[in-house]
Amino acid sequence: MHCSKSRPPMTTPTPEKGHVAPYAHPAAGWGALKQVAINLVKEKVAGGKYKTLFKQNQPDGFDCPGCAWPDRQHASTFEFCENGVKAVAAEATSKRVTNAFFAQYTVTELMRQSDYELEQHGRLTHPVRYDAATDKYVPVDWDEAFRLIADHLRRLDDPDRATFYTSGRASNEAAFLFQLFVRMYGTNNFPDCSNMCHEATSRGLPVTVGVGKATVVLDDFQLADTIMVFGQNPATNHPRMLNELRDAAKRGATIVSINPLKERGLQRFTSPQHVSEMLTGGSTKIATMFVRPKLAGDFALLKGLGKRVIELDDAAIATGGKRVVDVDFIREHTADFDAFAADLRAESWADIVAESGVTRADIDALADVYVHSERTIACWGMGLTQHKESVRTIQLLSNVMMLRGNIGRPGAGLMPVRGHSNVQGDRTMGIEEQPDDAFLDCLGAAFDFEPPRAHGQDVVAAINAMLAGKVKVFVGLGGNFSIATPDTPRTWEALRQCDLTVNIATKLNRSHLVIGKDSLLLPTLGRTEIDEQNGVPQGVTVEDSVCMVHLSYGMNKPASPHLLSETAIVARMADATLGSDKVDWRWYAQDYARIRDAIEKVIPGFERFNERVAHPGGFHLTPASRNRVWKTASGKAQFLVHAIDKDTPIKRARARYGDDMMVMMTTRSHDQYNTTIYGLDDRYRGVYGLRRVVFIHPADRARLGFAEGEHVDITSVWEDGVTRHVQDFRLVDYDIPEGCLGAYYPETNPLVPLESIGDRSGTPTSKSIPVLLRRAG
Template sequence: MKRSEITDRPTVEPYDHPTGGWGSVKSLVEKSSAEGLLASGVWAELSRQNKPDGFACVSCSWAKPAEPHPFEFCENGAKATIWEITPKRADRDFFSRHKVSELLDWTDHELEKQGRITTPMRYDAGLDQYVPVKWADAFAEIGAELNALEPTSVVFYASGRASLEASHMWQLFSRIYGSNNLPDSSNMCHESTSVGLPESIGSPVGTVVLDDFEACDMMFFFGHNTGTNAPRLLHQVHDARKRGVPVITFNPLEERGLMRFKDPQSPVEMLSPDEGVKMSSDYFQLRAGGDVAAMTGIAKALFALDDAAKALGAPRVLDADFIAEHTAGFEDFERFVRDTEWSAIEARSGLSRDDLEHTARVYARATKVIANYGMGLTQHRHGIDNVQMLVNLLLMRGNMGKRGAGISPIRGHSNVQGQRSVGITEKPELVPVDKLEALYGFTVPKEKGLDTVEACRGIIDGSVKGFVALGGNFSRAVPETALVEEAWRRMRLSVQISTKLNRNHLLPGEVTYILPCLGRIERDTQASGPQTVSMEDSTACIHASDGRREPASPELLSEPKIVAELAKATIAGRGRVPWDEWVADYAKVRDAIEKAYPADFKDFNARFRTPGGFRRDIAAARREWRTDTKKANFKVPNGLDPNPDIDTNGADVFNLMTVRSNDQFNTTVYGYDDRLRGISGSRMVILMNREDMGRLGLRDQDRVDVETHADDGVSRRVENYIVHGFSIPKGDVAGYYPELNPLIPLWHHAERSHVPAAKSVPVRILKREVRAAAE
């Protein structure tokens, strides 16, 4: 399928139905049927998803309960399972029929729709095709190529799919080889969390678990489309709303998941004619990037309420005892908030003073509050400020380190948080260097490695010579897509460990391999018998995951096996890692993880089958602050504007935010219908405020080009998109990731954390007829 075939006339109609409900059921039946799975046991597989004796979802990382629902999966999680267990195959015959240059014209959806890759493949430049290769030959040549390169010129990328076992082996392989270049998908999403939270509370992850949602009496949501990106969390929100808990949501777009939800697990709700449970007691459409301003307004109103309470001799609104005993930096924070004018807060947030004061009053009445957030906070140039400002709000009222309260960053991919827990990081100070060196007899490289943005720079300038990927679709997921894709072909070595075909495979370097691996749902049998792997969820709980399905091909190897064979071919005789023993029995890898991280993984093998998982040691959850001050720190933001040097308030420059549809997960696109936004038939759509469209003389279905507003000598443009009016603040526009990644400059990222600022990209919208006439 060519791109031109899906950009004709998409429809955009209001969708007023709840998330979940019969819409989800219908979608899953259609997806199962399209993959030829309705009669092949798909529902039996889904019944094992996220169960203590089943497999961990290959989609999002939301927590797995100890007492699961009969069907403990969401619509997108089920789609991910259907997508992985498809009977379709990208086999030897497929690759013999298609040249790579031909496949480049296919869409992301159509590439992955070919099914599971069955055979290790090597790119043949003369044929412009992938051809089969024996595993032994692939490992030998890749090892030789790696040994011919300078280790610091090679990147070892890890997607969020890989297990704890494979991830720990991967980082050992990279470091023994001599490279700390270990970027991962968290670099693109929640690195602002990983940098911001340790400075504020001494923990790089959230402080809440599922039980806290049962005890809370209020929730915040900032910048998260829960109905698409973590739908199982809707069960906790649903239950809270039914007991009267206020849920206040801040998001530029009206997302159905936090508006209405009908629980597919409840026959009563499914058969009811009503439109489900109202999920947000208040829903505020702030301007994209207006989060610090909104939170400053809430804090300012809290100070005013506290002042009034003190004047009346009433109980304080602020938790003065908690602030005095457990925090530092409060005075500077208070000064910043009190000095910030309401006019600036309203202008930047796009919200009224009345709305923010109302929020503060609701918050002041609550005693146990959870603050949930997603990439709407982290993917801004001031992403760290956003995260730390939300922590500030919680600290003001003592909502940290007690049951029913805390910070809840909602991570994306299923084990992206867990990979960090076992060593996937470019920062050597975050790994137990002394333990690794003592255990395995090698010297850990001490210089910082490359993160995702730095890896992209290295690919573009030619300093990165080799790229070995444990999963993912790196070139499609990153910003500056055009320059990265062009430069990728100049690399010496490109190796992709994958389950399905994606665009990154179509950018061959001089030496290029696809190494197909088992999926998480499939049976993994090694010398000691069937193997189990493990994952960490968003609440830092560790779970076992057992695959039982017949592998898609007898030629597939497991990720741990591939990592071990690559290591043996590359670093034989270096270090004391018993690669073969670990592959024969993954329990020995877990023993090794426990030795390296004894506090977090004590009795790993004995505990990881615990229903609901066992939790890592999160000190902030018990009010132990592992910060420089030994207290939780109020942090003062750098200002209210995420793009202080770019004017997006005028008539010409708009603030673009990239979004995901409910028919995709990360770069995986399951189809062209974004049911929850009422969009069908295409992803080449730009959503705009109707007043903005009127100013530009645009109507629904008009075609536009979108250009990045930047004066750096690089032309960034996507063409032939269709514009539609939508409920979005004036000055903001939205469109789909990853198609709009070419508009994001590589330098446009969060300060210090380097997360691409994909939620606030300055762009111009150009009507195509106008451009054609001008040219």
């Protein structure tokens, strides 16, 4: 090794007992129903709460607390998925983390438990405060907790010395009140989960099409000729999406998976919603084409796709044939097409093939599908967004879609598939470290104050500020910040330098154990639970991946009488810190319709909010680009010229370490959602009882001199000379492009350097980590 500095691993990993076996069955089907039953039993869900499942994603029920995939008219008869049931069961569990639990364990002892073990303890029941003398959490009453937060915040000499993290599970109402409180306090420090997932979408698309959201609705999937799925594994991350893809495949649409991994759910799928498939053991073939770029190869692949479209169009012009590009759309709605086309013509096919890892024949085949499709939808997940060049990649994808007019007409458009259930809504509500002046002007006018104008901190900037001693208070509205973030030892060091850390949560996780000098753990209601204020049940709203806003009411009795809703917690924090002279925070929290009235005054598109959201299915926040109105600098859909980057950290690492250097991506197992570990299996990939595994091509394993199933240590290589490593991972032979590796997060998040972020997005590059493998021990 050439690295001069090193830090030891955080803990010695516990040996895992498990096995690897091929999984030959379709996704979902009876295997999914079996796991549903197992999880309901494991979580000890009481009999009366089983009915909750039948109200999931229903107009008179609650919105799934899992993913943000939309519901067909929010009124399907019985549509829930395996991972949605896991999320509901985890919230409806009868297991409890009480004051007696915290009296039994020190924080140090709990730190030795795995993330899975922490999850299994159950629901938090009481507010607690860390006691350094005993190294335990001890009971605290709510008023005292809010006084402590207010004391710390008022003590700071600059509001920017506090940072306020938001998870995508927060409702629109809680998020709006949270951002109002923080901006009235005086800062735009809003690191949030978007910074780690779809930030490239939020920063890239507004430049090309004027909005950082989906331009399609769910009905468009019934009209599309072709659906291209980039960097996404729906069977694990958005299982209900497979029903849309199944229906599209059944009617003859072409579905293309563009992903280094050939995921099981995009091969064959048995729908639990279709009795005939379940009873006959049948299944539906989903994708008819698999295109396998190497990690970080998507930009070059898209450039090849665009180049081939231009070549075919040039040939049509030369022969007098039908044009391949949409001439009318380009003329009426776009800017700088000629420069874009000239750049594609000049690009080298040799560079495209080398940089993408995709053969010329496969690129030509993909282009053939695309140009013969009248209506195409492009979907993408974090496989596109967690790279250095992600913003440019998203922009190029939108440009390729513009070539054939595939934005702003039925059955065609852009579909960023968001992760957590309200990650999109939180951003709409103002959870944004770079707010625009129009939003701040409206907010200030509605509440009679001058909001801060300076841009605040995203996730990585917040960690760096804590490390530098510039941020002393951290408040987390949900999530698992210490584990979801990159460069885990440095993130932990940052949090431990804070004077106060506050976590608002439903269940125990690692971040509640990585704490500042003072620390509060505040338990909150879950999405499935009845939220009563002054004896009146309250509904909360969320915005899904296609910009539908709908209302959700909990149904279960709260896990503890000592819980407060997220909205109530935010209101009482604000009241304790700022008082009620400007805003009567508690008045807003007594009736969430009042918050929605305030949202209506500040955010365009929410006119008659309470009236419209009361309708089953809610309402659509229609993006201007869906109607071919372009809110860009040019007033047109904007073509951009970007070159293939030939001087990247991966290339520099390759030059230094040669072919021993591999590129790793982090990924979820099927038994987790984000950082929540429900179990230790990843059955679609054939992994059981194991999480410390590395997926590797057999040829790479043999070339590097390892035996099948051998255990290795993994070291990432970065240009700061710091050795980042994790220990004792089992090699698993897998169908993955040569030179590439896959492994689960959060176990491999320590390998992602804090400085390795996407250009203009700041997103950690968790899908393109240069690493070296060594024999374990």
